[in-house]
Amino acid sequence: xxxxxxxxxxxxxxxxxxxxxxxxxxxxxxxxxxxxxxxxxxxxxxxxxxxxxxxxxxxxxxxxxxxxxxxxxxxxxxxxxxxxxxxxxxxxxxxxxxxxxxxxxxxxxxxxxxxxxxxxxxxxxxxxxxxxxxxxxxxxxxxxxxxxxxxxxxxxxxxxxxxxxxxxxxxxxxxxxxxxxxxxxxxxxxxxxxxxxxxxxxxxxxxxxxxxxxxxxxxxxxxxxxxxxxxxx
Amino acid sequence: xxxxxxxxxxxxxxxxxxxxxxxxxxxxxxxxxxxxxxxxxxxxxxxxxxxxxxxxxxxxxxxxxxxxxxxxxxxxxxxxxxxxxxxxxxxxxxxxxxxxxxxxxxxxxxxxxxxxxxxxxxxxxxxxxxxxxxxxxxxxxxxxxxxxxxxxxxxxxxxxxxxxxxxxxxxxxxxxxxxxxxxxxxxxxxxxxxxxxxxxxxxxxxxxxxxxxxxxxxxxxxxxxxxxxxxxxxxxxxxxxxxxxxxxxxxxxxxxxxxxxxxxxxxxxxxxxxxxxxxxxxxxxxxxxxxxxxxxxxxxxxxxxxxxxxxxxxxxxxxxxxxxxxxxxxxxxxxxxxxxxxxxxxxxxxxxxxxxxxxxxxxxxxxxxxxxxxxxxxxxxxxxxxx
Numbered sequence: 001x002x003x004x005x006x007x008x009x010x011x012x013x014x015x016x017x018x019x020x021x022x023x024x025x026x027x028x029x030x031x032x033x034x035x036x037x038x039x040x041x042x043x044x045x046x047x048x049x050x051x052x053x054x055x056x057x058x059x060x061x062x063x064x065x066x067x068x069x070x071x072x073x074x075x076x077x078x079x080x081x082x083x084x085x086x087x088x089x090x091x092x093x094x095x096x097x098x099x100x101x102x103x104x105x106x107x108x109x110x111x112x113x114x115x116x117x118x119x120x121x122x123x124x125x126x127x128x129x130x131x132x133x134x135x136x137x138x139x140x141x142x143x144x145x146x147x148x149x150x151x152x153x154x155x156x157x158x159x160x161x162x163x164x165x166x167x168x169x170x171x172x173x174x175x176x177x178x179x180x181x182x183x184x185x186x187x188x189x190x191x192x193x194x195x196x197x198x199x200x201x202x203x204x205x206x207x208x209x210x211x212x213x214x215x216x217x218x219x220x221x222x223x224x225x226x227x228x229x230x231x232x233x
Numbered sequence: 234x235x236x237x238x239x240x241x242x243x244x245x246x247x248x249x250x251x252x253x254x255x256x257x258x259x260x261x262x263x264x265x266x267x268x269x270x271x272x273x274x275x276x277x278x279x280x281x282x283x284x285x286x287x288x289x290x291x292x293x294x295x296x297x298x299x300x301x302x303x304x305x306x307x308x309x310x311x312x313x314x315x316x317x318x319x320x321x322x323x324x325x326x327x328x329x330x331x332x333x334x335x336x337x338x339x340x341x342x343x344x345x346x347x348x349x350x351x352x353x354x355x356x357x358x359x360x361x362x363x364x365x366x367x368x369x370x371x372x373x374x375x376x377x378x379x380x381x382x383x384x385x386x387x388x389x390x391x392x393x394x395x396x397x398x399x400x401x402x403x404x405x406x407x408x409x410x411x412x413x414x415x416x417x418x419x420x421x422x423x424x425x426x427x428x429x430x431x432x433x434x435x436x437x438x439x440x441x442x443x444x445x446x447x448x449x450x451x452x453x454x455x456x457x458x459x460x461x462x463x464x465x466x467x468x469x470x471x472x473x474x475x476x477x478x479x480x481x482x483x484x485x486x487x488x489x490x491x492x493x494x495x496x497x498x499x500x501x502x503x504x505x506x507x508x509x510x511x512x513x514x515x516x517x518x519x520x521x522x523x524x525x526x527x528x529x530x531x532x533x534x535x536x537x538x539x540x541x542x543x544x545x546x547x548x549x550x551x552x553x554x555x556x557x558x559x560x561x562x563x564x565x566x567x568x569x570x571x572x573x574x575x576x577x578x579x580x581x582x583x584x585x586x587x588x589x590x591x592x593x594x595x596x597x598x599x600x601x602x603x604x605x606x607x608x609x610x611x612x613x614x615x616x617x618x619x620x
Contacts, residue, residue, distance in 0.1 A: 045338070046553070046554065070462065070465040070466065071465045071468065071470075072465070072468040074468070074565075074567075074582040076567075076580045079578070107550070107551065107569055108551070118567065120565070120582070124486075127481075127487060131554060131567075150466050150467075151466045151467055152466055152590055154590065155590045163302075177294060177295065178295035178298040178619065179298075180295070187300065188302060194307055
């Protein structure tokens with residue numbers, strides 16, 4: 001029953017072409033020229049573009065002036081270097097120290113470097129939103145500040161600076177936002193260990209194990225296809 | 234006291250006086266918080282004053298930073314809802330919804346209609362529980378103590394209804410990927426109807442007692458005016474931006490995946506952009522939320538409340554950003570998944586963080602008593618700023 005309902009609704013909701021979002025990507029590509037790297041439209045759902053770090057600010061201004069994106073959502077970053085501590089799901093009290101990280105794998109619109117800036121802006125008139133990304137190298141993460149485009153980027157850049165160590169050129173007040181002034185390290189980088197896990201075993205691990213009486217031999221890596229709803233019915 | 238000590242005392246007093254004279258001309262630094270009654274939580278604001286006028290204001294945050302974005306990277310998807318419950322603790326259920334919706338989008342699971350409608354009802358009840366407190370609290374900030382007692386009294390009934398369904402007054406942790414933990418208890422619909430009646434009466438009382446009060450109007454009209462373009466550039470959302478005349482509500486204009494689109498209700502705006510407008514818009518939104526909940530109760534579809542999902546939730550690799558119109562404004566989660574049991578990265582976009590980031594701009598040049606009125610009218614929850 002459920003699967004039939006779901007299939008019907010997704011068919012209706014997913015048009016094959018999304019002219020509004022396609023036009024948005026085309027405008028950005030035309031305005032930024034070589035600064036535009038990739039764009040990905042999920043028709044009827046969302047759109048994401050990737051620009052070069054050099055045209056990061058130009059992309060912000062183009063979005064504001066040419067695409068009507070007057071509303072600033074957020075600005076943050078992603079660290080694509082897989083954590084050398086694994087998933088940190090298990091207690092690390094007696095566990096092995098950091099191992100060599102796995103190779104990096106990027107998400108939507110791809111990537112080339114360790115860090116990726118991530119920002120979201122909106123057009124309240126059309127209701128469209130867009131995610132903007134830019135690659136920032138891991139050895140010297142530096143990029144222009146978005147404050148000239150969106151005043152609200154101020155605090156978001158301070159947060160990204162302290163959490164990821166990405167510095168923003170032209171930021172008037174690049175100081176700690178959340179962390180104490182003398183704090184060292186960038187906590188949201190993947191190679192920054194979650195210290196709580198190194199002190200005390202994590203009791204929540206029990207939730208990942210199968211329920212008693214379950215006949216599946218699968219461990220963490222296998223997801224059995226049985227469902228709670230099915231069991232109840 | 235010997236003469237020499239007396240002389241030293243007098244000299245010291247004179248020196249103090251001189252310092253005071255200097256302070257008056259050069260300005261004074263006033264520290265508000267981190268535990269000032271007017272700051273709801275541990276927001277600290279350092280203001281530079283010139284007489285009674287604020288020259289510069291700098292909020293200092295982080296007293297309640299709990300690192301949810303880091304913690305979410307080591308917790309399974311169902312465990313994350315426990316964390317995000319504690320972001321905006323006055324409207325907890327509403328925090329879970331965008332996270333669950335983002336995970337559902339990645340898994341390509343859709344909650345059954347009944348679950349979506351109950352979600353909508355609980356979502357709006359969270360809004361009522363949250364904003365009702367603001368409607369009373371704003372009076373306290375301006376020296377009227379009575380309204381907040383009315384607010385606490387009537388909010389209790391809403392919390393009782395949320396508790397009756399979820400088992401939790403403040404932290405329901407009730408939303409699941411693919412639906413809801415449980416169905417509604419017996420008799421809940423009728424009880425909720427009577428509670429909505431109480432909330433409507435409360436709104437009428439507040440309209441008379443607070444919004445219609447001469448002193449309240451004098452303290453809020455033309456105070457803290459935010460032009461629409463500035464508000465948008467700072468990312469203000471929710472009632473704060475609608476009070477500046479921007480007719481934008483994700484419940485109507487966005488793709489929230491709840492039942493709002495099938496219901497008949499209205500988005501309220503106000504052209505003034507001042508503290509009074511923000512109060513007024515929120516007052517109307519509580520009434521509108523009552524209408525939404527009532528329609529949810531009337532039209533509640535039957536059927537299961539849980540879709541077919543695997544027992545162990547593994548989210549396919551991909552990225553999704555879902556935002557919803559929460560009580561405090563737009564709240565969104567950017568989830569990066571690598572096909573694991575835990576999210577690879579969760580960016581939490583909370584409403585209050587952006588709403589408060591405008592304060593250095595907004596407080597410049599206002600008088601000290603207006604600082605309180607403006608901060609109260611922006612309405613933030615510290616957990617929603619610090620995350």
